[in-house]
Amino acid sequence: MKDIGPIRQRIAKLPSVKNQAIKLSENAIKKTQKANRFFLEIGEFNLFLWLTVKASFSRHFEFKEFLRQCFLVGNKTVPLITLTGLVIGLVLTIQSRPILVDFGAVSKLPGMVALSIVREMGPVVTALICCGKIGSGMGAELGSMKVTEQIDAMEVSSTNPIRFLVVPRVLAATLMIPILVLYADALGILGSWAGSNIKGDVTFVLFFTQAFSAIGFSDFFPAVIKTFFFGAAIGFVGCYKGFTAGRGTESVGKAANQSVVLASVFVILIDLIAVQITDMLY
Amino acid sequence: MEQDNIISNAETSSTAPSAKTIIDVKGLYKGFGNVPVLSNLSLQLFENENLVVLGKSGSGKSVLIKCMVRLLTANSGSIHIFGKNVNELDDGELAELRVKIGFLFQSGALYDSMTIRENLEFPLIRIKKHLSRKExxxxxxxxxxxxxxxxxxxxxxxxxxGGMRKRASLARTIVVDPMIMLYDEPTTGLDPVTSDEISTLINNVQKKYNTSSIIITHDIECARTTADRVIMLNKGEVYLEGTIEEFEQSTDELIQSFFKIRPPQ
Incomplete structure (x- = not known):
């Protein structure tokens, strides 16, 4: 007679096999749901981008709202950028000076600091500050408008909310952030002059002549161009996160927070791409 | 079945207006995920009438009027407004239709960053573009x-x-001369005196602007003041349709639970 012991053992194991199969399928479903959400988010992001681009080229441009946003984005960020720009220049100079003195190259200090501020420090630091100040502000403002049904109210009164709320904000950020970066660059170099006078003695004219002689077109132009992309990314991400906020008040905070994080990631990625392109071209 | 009897009784006893149909909802289904909110809902709004839609929280009242202006899209069924199927309109046609509809949101939804004047000016300058500054x-x-x-x-x-915000929001809605008014819980969160004021205002707006209105509420006093006809929703379906008097005389348990809390004064 055939020994049925092994078969019995297999049957005895069946429930645990079944449980494992259930667990596996549950995990698979959870992972699929996560993947689904991820792809849905990407789809939603692209759709929102398309609607924004489409609305940007519509006949009815909200010029008054655009000017108001330019004022809010530009004017209200100036104090923070002033402080940051000055401190960047000052700190860079104070920290670099001893090394340059050791190498006997202290005369290169203005050029070195100006170059690092114009090419990298000014644009990136200003953009990251704007992520916090402007991106979170837009995310929170539009998020609270969504929660309190103001965006719905706009829609039912036959006004395209993307045209009125998103386009002016994105364009204002795109235009104002390069201006803020140029302002931060100038203050950074001014801060550097102040820093170099703490332990040395250099005239304002001499410092600036040396600083600007070190900066060429290939340093200045790509650095300015990328700031337009920084601005567009900050404005767009802030608006997108605000627009897609959930229904509770908690989601307003979440929208503001996610705006900062995502906009910062975009700034860093755009900077990386810009550096690669600049490297290839010049 | 008791519910079927209730609806059919109500159909025969309601005002049965011979007036023109403004909104015609047929077999409407709306669900979120696998959860149905509205299922096979049908109703009509007639010219110059105030239709009150009663129902417990979560019965789908707000979803119904949001589907009417396509803030939400119905899964199936049809909503005809002035003979046009809302779900089949393109963006331009939808914008044209929305101009004729005033929507009063539960929260008022006034634009925080604008003054009251600017709030009223906002839809006016975009919808009535031909108006001069003086007008x-x-x-x-x-x-x-x-x-x-x-x-x-x-x-x-x-x-x-709160009451002033609701009134300002109502002013923003009527300033563009809508033909239909949709009120989403207009008296929620207000004291009884202010609620009465808002209910009276709803009647005044109907008389002055000749609007046809749907008033979503669970405030019985508001329903008593404003209703020409009442529909009660339960679990996403029309549970009872009739006049406010018919509702008050109903022996149905669910209807009674609504009316026994605040008897007529």
């Missing part, structure tokens, strides 16, 4: 006067009380 000012003043808020024109929404 715009006149219309704003008239709308605010109609809701008793003439002196708040230059105030910010945050400076107004």
């Amino acid at each position: 715009i000012d006149q219309k704003i003043e008239e709308a605010l006067e109609n809701v008793g808020l003439s002196d708040t024109m230059n105030k910010m929404p945050s400076q107004l009380s």
